[in-house]
Amino acid sequence: MGVSIAVVGATGAVGQEILRVLEQRRTPVDRIRLFASEKSRGGETTFRGERVPLEMLAPGSFRGFDAVLLSAGATVSRTAVPQAISEGALAIDNSSAFREDPDVPLVVPEVNAHRLGEAHGIVANPNCTAAILLMALAPLHRAFGVKRVIVASYQAVSGKGARAMAECEAQTRDVLAGRPAVPSVFPKPIAFNVLPHVDLFESDGRTREEIKVERETRKILEHPTLALDATCVRVPVLRCHSEAVTVELERPCSPEEARDLWRRSPGVTVVDEPARNGYPTPLDAEGGDDVLVGRVRRATVFERGLSFWCVGDQLRKGAALNAVQILEHAIPKSVAAASPAIR
Amino acid sequence: MGVSIAVVGATGAVGQEILRVLEQRRTPVDRIRLFASEKSRGGETTFRGERVPLEMLAPGSFRGFDAVLLSAGATVSRTAVPQAISEGALAIDNSSAFREDPDVPLVVPEVNAHRLGEAHGIVANPNCTAAILLMALAPLHRAFGVKRVIVASYQAVSGKGARAMAECEAQTRDVLAGRPAVPSVFPKPIAFNVLPHVDLFESDGRTREEIKVERETRKILEHPTLALDATCVRVPVLRCHSEAVTVELERPCSPEEARDLWRRSPGVTVVDEPARNGYPTPLDAEGGDDVLVGRVRRATVFERGLSFWCVGDQLRKGAALNAVQILEHAIPKSVAAASPAIR
Numbered sequence: 102m103g104v105s106i107a108v109v110g111a112t113g114a115v116g117q118e119i120l121r122v123l124e125q126r127r128t129p130v131d132r133i134r135l136f137a138s139e140k141s142r143g144g145e146t147t148f149r150g151e152r153v154p155l156e157m158l159a160p161g162s163f164r165g166f167d168a169v170l171l172s173a174g175a176t177v178s179r180t181a182v183p184q185a186i187s188e189g190a191l192a193i194d195n196s197s198a199f200r201e202d203p204d205v206p207l208v209v210p211e212v213n214a215h216r217l218g219e220a221h222g223i224v225a226n227p228n229c230t231a232a233i234l235l236m237a238l239a240p241l242h243r244a245f246g247v248k249r250v251i252v253a254s255y256q257a258v259s260g261k262g263a264r265a266m267a268e269c270e271a272q273t274r275d276v277l278a279g280r281p282a283v284p285s286v287f288p289k290p291i292a293f294n295v296l297p298h299v300d301l302f303e304s305d306g307r308t309r310e311e312i313k314v315e316r317e318t319r320k321i322l323e324h325p326t327l328a329l330d331a332t333c334v335r336v337p338v339l340r341c342h343s344e345a346v347t348v349e350l351e352r353p354c355s356p357e358e359a360r361d362l363w364r365r366s367p368g369v370t371v372v373d374e375p376a377r378n379g380y381p382t383p384l385d386a387e388g389g390d391d392v393l394v395g396r397v398r399r400a401t402v403f404e405r406g407l408s409f410w411c412v413g414d415q416l417r418k419g420a421a422l423n424a425v426q427i428l429e430h431a432i433p434k435s436v437a438a439a440s441p442a443i444r
Numbered sequence: 445m446g447v448s449i450a451v452v453g454a455t456g457a458v459g460q461e462i463l464r465v466l467e468q469r470r471t472p473v474d475r476i477r478l479f480a481s482e483k484s485r486g487g488e489t490t491f492r493g494e495r496v497p498l499e500m501l502a503p504g505s506f507r508g509f510d511a512v513l514l515s516a517g518a519t520v521s522r523t524a525v526p527q528a529i530s531e532g533a534l535a536i537d538n539s540s541a542f543r544e545d546p547d548v549p550l551v552v553p554e555v556n557a558h559r560l561g562e563a564h565g566i567v568a569n570p571n572c573t574a575a576i577l578l579m580a581l582a583p584l585h586r587a588f589g590v591k592r593v594i595v596a597s598y599q600a601v602s603g604k605g606a607r608a609m610a611e612c613e614a615q616t617r618d619v620l621a622g623r624p625a626v627p628s629v630f631p632k633p634i635a636f637n638v639l640p641h642v643d644l645f646e647s648d649g650r651t652r653e654e655i656k657v658e659r660e661t662r663k664i665l666e667h668p669t670l671a672l673d674a675t676c677v678r679v680p681v682l683r684c685h686s687e688a689v690t691v692e693l694e695r696p697c698s699p700e701e702a703r704d705l706w707r708r709s710p711g712v713t714v715v716d717e718p719a720r721n722g723y724p725t726p727l728d729a730e731g732g733d734d735v736l737v738g739r740v741r742r743a744t745v746f747e748r749g750l751s752f753w754c755v756g757d758q759l760r761k762g763a764a765l766n767a768v769q770i771l772e773h774a775i776p777k778s779v780a781a782a783s784p785a786i787r
Contacts, residue, residue: 249745253596253688255638255677270620277617288721293682295598296725297739297753302718306699306741315744328745332688332753334598337680339636345596345675356649375645378631382639396640398649401658402592402671410640410675 103129104435105166106428107190109181110173111135111146111155114263115195118421119170120148126425127437136162138173163190167432170424171195186222191431193224193424197309200225200317207320210426211368212239217431224427229419230254230299230310230333231317233342236392236418237411240366241359242322246351249403250329252314255336255343256299257383258291260415265291269337291337299333308333341383342415349403356397359407363394368418373397381412389414390422446472447778448509449771450533452524453516454478454489454498457606458538461764462513463491469768470780479505481516506533510775513767514538529565534774536767538569540652543660550663553769554711555582560774567770572762573597573642573653573676574660576685579735579761580754583709584702585665589694592746593672595657598679598686599642600726601634603758608634612680634680642676651676684726685758692746699740702750706737711761716740724755732757733765 110116116137123130133148137155144155156162158181163169169185171178171194178196185192199205206216207225209232217224227235234252241247258269265286272282272292282290289296299310314331318324354362363369372381373395381393392413400406413419429436453459459480466473476491480498487498499505501524506512512528514521514537521539528535542548549559550568552575560567570578577595584590601612608629615625615635625633632639642653657674661667679686697705706712715724716738724736735756743749756762772779 251594251690251745255598255679273616274620277613289725290727293680294725294727295679295681295686297688297723298721306718306739330690330743330745330751332739332751334688336598336638337636338638343638345640345677347594347673375649378641380640382632382637384633384637396649396675400673402594402673406673408673408675
């Protein structure tokens with residue numbers, strides 16, 4: 102007996118990745134319903150080689166289902182999550198709508214799976230940049246205590262969805278052909294350019310993305326006094342977010358100790374042999390489950406400081422994979438005997 | 445009566461930019477000799493619409509010339525700089541060969557032109573990432589005292605020369621056509637990727653680029669105890685380096701005060717109206733003289749902290765323009781009555 106799930110936002114970049122992750126992990130899905138927006142009415146998509154119709158949300162859509170995985174943005178989640186709860190399905194929400202709610206567990210299973218027991222029908226999936234950072238930061242925090250974090254991100258265009266990927270590719274073709282890059286999804290040209298602008302600006306000069314990284318990291322580490330400054334930057338990379346991180350620790354930690362710690366941490370792979378050009382790049386992390394960590398070195402700005410570089414596939418660990426891992430932890434019958442070890 | 449100059453490395457990305465800067469600033473150049481490597485033997489290049497032959501260096505090449513601007517790498521500079529000095533020409537060296545020598549002034553004219561008086565025949569031009577950072581950092585340091593700096597860079601491929609630009613474009617075409625990206629100049633694919641790797645790795649895990657940014661910033665600010673951690677990253681941008689910077693200051697400085705200070709700083713332009721997407725990007729800085737500063741906001745990791753984003757054309761302020769500015773300060777007859785105001 103397997104699990105029954107609904108996926109809301111099934112045609113989006115994350116929705117499609119959820120279907121791939123379910124296939125790859127051989128999650129025992131007995132029944133699946135896929136929901137998309139009005140413009141997909143009458144369409145279908147493929148799951149395990151079979152055609153599945155794309156449906157529109159309606160009252161009762163989730164009745165009799167174990168879980169609903171939502172990746173259709175905060176506006177949709179604000180109505181679809183309460184519907185899932187009232188219809189008896191666990192909502193695993195990839196939007197930012199409920200992440201800061203103190204009554205809603207915000208979970209990266211490797212870090213705080215213990216919070217799942219507190220879920221009242223909804224678990225929030227964190228922001229992708231925060232999730233990737235947390236995979237590297239949480240083991241450090243547990244072992245050595247993290248006091249301050251400075252992070253600069255190099256975020257892929259697919260973080261803004263499939264249309265943003267298409268715009269990046271189209272603009273790049275235009276520039277190479279000597280034509281102007283015409284922005285539409287992004288506010289400025291992204292081809293051969295970088296934009297220090299992810300999500301909307303707030304009045305303090307930070308972007309919502311930068312605020313999410315700060316607040317969600319604090320919440321997931323259960324470290325409300327953590328000082329964290331992020332600069333979030335979009336780069337012309339199609340997939341995978343990279344992050345340059347400098348941390349101050351409570352207790353001394355050498356680069357060797359940090360690498361040893363990460364080697365023992367589920368979901369983390371150390372790639373750190375600079376003499377042989379061994380360091381992670383977005384292309385290395387693409388399609389993989391682990392967050393790759395490298396460029397580990399002392400940071401001299403702090404007495405007990407460390408700098409490192411981490412890269413993760415933001416559609417997987419930053420979104421789809423993490424959501425499916427939450428499903429596996431929350432609803433054990435979703436774990437197949439044949440599936441890879443769950444971390 | 446104008447100035448007589450030689451340019452060593454005249455066919456490279458920086459050498460060509462030096463010729464453009466001399467044209468644009470209408471530097472009164474009476475005589476010019478252009479030197480290039482063996483593979484340019486018999487060739488020529490254009491300066492002020494006239495063809496100038498490319499020559500090979502030989503004893504006596506610089507005799508009777510006021511200054512030699514060198515941009516052919518550290519190996520060439522190690523022999524050509526002593527030759528220039530012995531032949532009576534001021535060497536303005538863009539390589540890293542002499543920058544750390546305590547007897548050699550390392551100059552960004554807006555910051556430390558006063559050091560030019562100490563030159564014994566040679567002035568060093570700083571690393572491009574350091575020069576751009578310093579344009580923003582020096583005014584802050586003078587007014588508020590800078591204690592700690594954390595910087596993550598987004599460096600253009602042209603910083604590695606014309607062949608690197610060609611590789612980035614060719615790889616990008618290949619990827620868009622579904623062909624594999626084959627790296628040659630860069631150690632890994634740069635198309636739709638980012639590499640946390642600029643210059644060679646040292647045994648402490650840092651790159652030489654990261655070490656240069658630390659040491660050159662200390663030397664130019666005359667601040668030997670400055671704590672600075674850099675992560676230098678190559679991005680698929682053709683021209684202009686961007687930097688995400690977080691600083692701790694000795695004295696409190698609000699974002700408003702910092703913007704006011706930068707508005708009064710020669711060579712700096714503030715672009716900071718987030719509500720209208722007013723922030724600098726590499727494409728905005730291309731071909732310009734000023735370093736653009738934006739995204740100014742409080743940094744919470746420090747009690748007196750500030751974060752900002754700065755972007756500069758690394759072939760101009762990071763190299764060619766700075767070298768020509770040094771020429772203008774060191775040899776006043778190189779300043780044309782008609783040239784733009786020298787900063």
